[in-house]
Amino acid sequence: MCLSLNAVPDVLFQHLRISQCLLLHWYDAQPPLRCAILTGTGRAFCAGADLKAWDAKNRGAPGTDAKWPSTGGFGGLSNRHGKKPVIAAVNGLCLGGGFEMITNADLVYALASAKFGLPEVKRGVVAIAGALPRIAQILGRQRASEMAMLGDMYTAAQMRDWGVVNGVVEGSADDLIRAVLQVAEKLANNSPDSIIVTREGLMSGLGGEAPQQATNRVEAGIYQQLEGGDNIKEGVLAFVEKRQPVWKDSKL
Structure with missing residues (x-):
């Protein structure tokens, strides 16, 4: 699965949430499939929701109030329970909802140049798609509070040291995918x-x-x-x- 997006426009986000949720349900139901990889294209893995679209929604612009049922959370992943593993290959910016997704991935690998953060508090919103309780478990209360309440950005190396990222890959996005495919192959060779x-x-x-x-x-x-x-x-x-x-x- 490949995300071609930076900040997700609201309408696209609603479709993405339901379609990717359905895609992951389909993946779980296919016996030959043993591992899924989620990555992005361009400079971002995923930078979260589109704040311009959110502003339009706040102002009551037509067509901005659609609701789509999904139990998977942001991108169909941030609240997914599921049956089979998902590996996140973070190729660039991983902010807001994008970060919420990777906190619920089974394994996370990132380019050394990738940046991570929960900047919601700087814009008056909240990371409400599942990341807050998860980062409290992963990071401990004080580090989780720092990340979620200050809204700063962090490097891939920092996220590896804090336990969010399994491995950091030097080089290009292609190098990242090659490394993650090796991990996926190793996983798929097990029962x-x-x-x-x-x-x-x-x-x-x-x-x-x-x-x-x-x-x-x-x-x-x-x-x-x-x-x-x-x-x-x-x-x-x-x-x-x-x-x-x-x-x-x-x-x-």
Whole structure:
């Protein structure tokens, strides 16, 4: 998936939110697909909503009050639970809603030149698409407060040091995509069943459940499907036979 945008006009944003949400639902439902990559084109990954369009909406301009139902949040991602992993490849500016999206990605890689921030407070709005509780978990209260209340921009290296970004890539956007494709290939070479169940276990830890309660729920639910499937048998057999496993598409 590739975003070709800087700040998202309101009408486009509404369509993007629902269409990308549907696209991610489709991705989850396709057994052969094991990993998705989200990136941008040009100088920005995503700079959030278009404030000029927001101003027009505030003034009651015609056609600016459309509402689209979506449980996925900004870009269909910022509040997504989903089933399969999404990797964010941040090629440039990642601000506002763009930053809210990557806080809910499974893995994040960025160009060294990329910039990150939540500048909403400088414009009288709020980062309300899911990032605030997530950055409190990722960064801790004080760093999260600094980022969300001061509205400053940060480098990719800073975001890596703070735990938002997994890796920083020097060079061009093409270099970034090549690096991320290597990560995606590594992920896709693992058991698709194990990835889905592992991801669900990780997601359960973000929902406020106690660790044992969350583990018990996953073990009694989707893990039982994994235990009854072909891939767990193939993985163990391949180890015994000293060969690479040949995974089947997940049925979870």
